[in-house]
Amino acid sequence: MKGNVRKTEKQPLGKRMAAGGKRFLKNVKRDKALLLIILPVVVHYLVFVYYPMYGNIIAFKKYSPVKGIMGSDWVGFRYFIQFFNSPYFTRVLKNTLLISVFSILWGFPIPILFALMTNDLKHGAYKRIVQAVSYIPYFISTVIICGMLVNFLSPSSGIINSVIKAFGGEPINFLMEPKWFRTVFIASGIWQGFGWSAIVYLAALTGVSQELYEAARVDGASKIQQVIHVSIPCILPTIIVTFIMQIGTLMSVGYEKIILLYNPVTLDVADVISSYTYRTGLVEGNYSFGSAVGLFNSAINLVLVIFANKLSRKVSEVSLW
């Protein structure tokens, strides 16, 4: 293929294009069946991925349902500026960052610890059971997780407050107190994800050669020393890559769980960029403004992912693309 390109390079443009066209047609003919198979998916992507991507331009227009996306009037960056100047901007930015950073801070080390611990279990059946149990919450829907939270944390009938009361404490209305929101959100997230996130590390740990442990044992290393000097260094590349990838998702706290848990009282600490997009765009119907907020968020996410990927490639030669 490359050789062909080079050969045609010296010929005049028209001829080259004709040759290219001919080759294209030949290829189409040869791969007719494959093209036919992939065509529906391409059409699906054009409609459900690329058309909404194009629809993002309503962030730069004053969208009117009557005029449609094409016919609406351009307003440039008006909605972006309106968003940047609104008091919500710092609020949602701050909340998104705080939730992300604390999620990583608390949520990142736990799966690693859990993987290291289960890896050391010697009874195969016990190990399998512990692992299998730890994955269960990952498959539970957001609605059920939030529903359980609402019921468990209820000040009148929730189990958590029953325990607090049993110890003589005052019941806490967790979901109605702004200072508890982040804790509830992040802790439940860890509960749901720690077992599942540990899989990556467990896979890396099974790859560690037993000879290394044997050698450490011969040198008189205790179990803790083996973990520190053999296990952790061996899975360090995995840890680094996972960490960097998490940085890539720093600004993408999803709305699905947030909008189920927040309420007017906790909005001040719970509102993140994505939930703000949902509320302004869909609930209040400010289509253009909502699009601008959403577009701003995806732009940041894109930059972060590219940055994380570059970093990851530099550090460990592992990358998403």
Place this chain on the structure above:
Amino acid sequence: MVTEKKKTMQTRRRRRRMSPGDRIFTVCNYVFCFLAACVTLYPLIYVFSMSISAPEAVISNLVTLLPKGFSLKAYEMIFRNGEVWRSYYNTIWYTVVGTTISTTLTMMAAYPLSRRQFFLRRQLSFFFTLSMFFSGTLVPMYLLINRIGLYNTRWAIVLPAGAAAYYIIMARTFLSTIPDSLYESARIDGATEWTILRKIFIPLSMPIMSVLIIYYAVHQWNSYFNAMIYLPGRKDLQPLQVFLMKILINNESVAGEVAGSATMSMISLQLKYVVIVVALVPILCVYPFLQKYFIKGMMIGAVKE
């Protein structure tokens, strides 16, 4: 002399294998893992116990771990409720149809992309993966669903889900391990592209298909957001998760519940635990498969081309 030396070495080794420090470490390990399993399981056991306990015990917070008393009254109420059955049926419909569409589309994209001779391979791979990094945001997607007439129809739930780029790449990676020579020899023997697909490709791709089916099915079963925003006017089309949201989050009463009556106010708390169980049971029933195929998928996804 020699045997004595051997003996001391053996004892030393044994002692080294289980020094007091190591023993503490191992015990702590077992205990912590046990605790982790307990923390994970406790809420689920508690929910189940609450759902089958006597209503009096539920209302006065007597249940801590195991059921106190026994009553299936709340279950009876839930199963007599038409809305529960309807939303259950809807969820099954969305899961079956959505998974079929998504899996088929994913395989239809992955197969050509896995064939080395396919001339648009690189371009189309890029065409799909671009959506992983940049796509239409919430509002344009919503406007599209309105515009093409899917709003308030079942198709608004199953069509946009489509084929996720990440899964297309995952399936492509798996399929490219099938050697091209296999197809070539089949073609030399006179097999058409369709025969190759049926006789060679589908049997060989069963592992990845099962992974995809499980991924998409769990996703459909658990999702609520699209149904919430695309089907607001159609109560009869809403899936189980939206029903759950109304009961658990929005604190709506189960339809048919006579508000104010004594038994009702007693049972309404328990009903919440019952609906959680009812929604969780199918997931937990197929859990061994879920676990197996999800991990399999993760391993395939981790392999880079």
